[in-house]
Amino acid sequence: MNTERSAVSVSNGDHYRWMILGLLTTAQLVMSLGAYSWGPMAPFLRDAFGISRTQIGTIVSSLYLFSVIIALPSGIAVDRLGSRIMLIIALAIMGGSFILLSAANYFSIIIILAGISGIGYGMINQISTKAIMIWFRSTTRATVMGIKQTGVTLGGALGAVLLPALSIAYGWRVAMITTGALMLIIAIASCVYYREQPVTAPAANSTNAPSPPSNWRKDFSDLWSKRSIRLLCFVSMLLASSQTCIASFLVLYLEEDLNLSIAMSGICLSLFMMAGTAGRIIWGIISDRIFGGDRQKPIIILSVIACATALCVAFFSPSSPLFLIFLCCILLGFTFMGWNAVYLTLGAEIAGPKLAGAVTGITITVCWTGIILGPPIFGIISDTVGYFWGWIMLSLFGCISAISFARFSKVTVQNMAE
Numbered sequence: 001m002n003t004e005r006s007a008v009s010v011s012n013g014d015h016y017r018w019m020i021l022g023l024l025t026t027a028q029l030v031m032s033l034g035a036y037s038w039g040p041m042a043p044f045l046r047d048a049f050g051i052s053r054t055q056i057g058t059i060v061s062s063l064y065l066f067s068v069i070i071a072l073p074s075g076i077a078v079d080r081l082g083s084r085i086m087l088i089i090a091l092a093i094m095g096g097s098f099i100l101l102s103a104a105n106y107f108s109i110i111i112i113l114a115g116i117s118g119i120g121y122g123m124i125n126q127i128s129t130k131a132i133m134i135w136f137r138s139t140t141r142a143t144v145m146g147i148k149q150t151g152v153t154l155g156g157a158l159g160a161v162l163l164p165a166l167s168i169a170y171g172w173r174v175a176m177i178t179t180g181a182l183m184l185i186i187a188i189a190s191c192v193y194y195r196e197q198p199v200t201a202p203a204a205n206s207t208n209a210p211s212p213p214s215n216w217r218k219d220f221s222d223l224w225s226k227r228s229i230r231l232l233c234f235v236s237m238l239l240a241s242s243q244t245c246i247a248s249f250l251v252l253y254l255e256e257d258l259n260l261s262i263a264m265s266g267i268c269l270s271l272f273m274m275a276g277t278a279g280r281i282i283w284g285i286i287s288d289r290i291f292g293g294d295r296q297k298p299i300i301i302l303s304v305i306a307c308a309t310a311l312c313v314a315f316f317s318p319s320s321p322l323f324l325i326f327l328c329c330i331l332l333g334f335t336f337m338g339w340n341a342v343y344l345t346l347g348a349e350i351a352g353p354k355l356a357g358a359v360t361g362i363t364i365t366v367c368w369t370g371i372i373l374g375p376p377i378f379g380i381i382s383d384t385v386g387y388f389w390g391w392i393m394l395s396l397f398g399c400i401s402a403i404s405f406a407r408f409s410k411v412t413v414q415n416m417a418e
Helices: 015-036 038-049 051-081 083-103 107-121 124-137 140-169 172-193 217-225 225-255 264-289 295-315 320-337 340-351 352-385 389-409
Strands: none
Touching: 015 083, 015 124, 015 140, 015 172, 038 107, 038 140, 038 172, 038 225, 038 264, 051 083, 051 107, 051 124, 051 172, 051 225, 051 352, 083 107, 083 124, 083 172, 083 340, 107 225, 124 140, 124 340, 124 352, 140 172, 140 264, 140 320, 140 340, 217 225, 225 264, 225 295, 225 320, 225 340, 225 352, 264 295, 264 320, 264 340, 295 320, 295 340, 295 389, 340 352, 352 389
């Protein structure tokens, strides 16, 4: 990549960083539309292939298994190669996989292609976190991370409405093609418009995007030796598992146990995703503005709310009032989907901008292990003893998160030098 194409002038730096944020958010949106497609697509895949809840959970696990495998290597690659090239690669892999998924005639093929798509999805958080650490200052970083992370929930909310509508009108294969095509379009846009930031730009620091090679084994050892990183990984594993279980099974739970229509269940999933969108921004603002950069207190508060809400949902019945179902879907999204931005910011600040990609890779490797295990376990519990105990499990995860951070001494973070 030549200097003229990659450099951004100092005078245009402030404007261009928001273009970067827009590209990252849009990329996160279309890739999340694909990653969270299995929930709204579950009734159609169930009818087309005759699969069980556990098998639906296995599709999700396949995607996240490959995401976990690629997380740390791609984090190291982002630190060395920069965000631009890695973003294009990630979008191309995931987009191509979803287009191929539209031609699948066997459940086993869906499992394989879902896993390949996970390779692309497993890169996006490292790519975007590295870019935000370089382009934005610590005083606005959690808020900006929250804005970027709204792409996850907006993508999920869009998928909850768009994918069932396309599947009903044209078939599930058209829905898959549409999802993949959107990713490839954003890959082309990133190729044309995304540029790495030069050292001379206002928000730049001593670490430009493509960092010089370092001893990644020592970097990994140093990061993992931090108690704060290990705690972050453990708790994020529980919350990431919870958000994926809800996204994957909420529609089926509402349809099968509460007797809601697929359309109404899709609306509830959209409320969950939209509340998560708002939560990621609001918790970031709360962390930056109200708590002065303290990332722990918002995590404790949202974990308590998540615990109580999941417990409430466990006791729902077909006679439960619709407004209460809506309210709990909103609170589930606000907490179980809203936690992500504050966590990613905390991890990146602990490591500093030079190793932002690597630390994100480490935390995602651990926390997405929970995503691999969570949906099949939730599916098995639901198949054997009912959804009630699945929701109790998620409530327990929220409780553990709150207690862990309440008992842990204040995490010391390494902010980027201004």
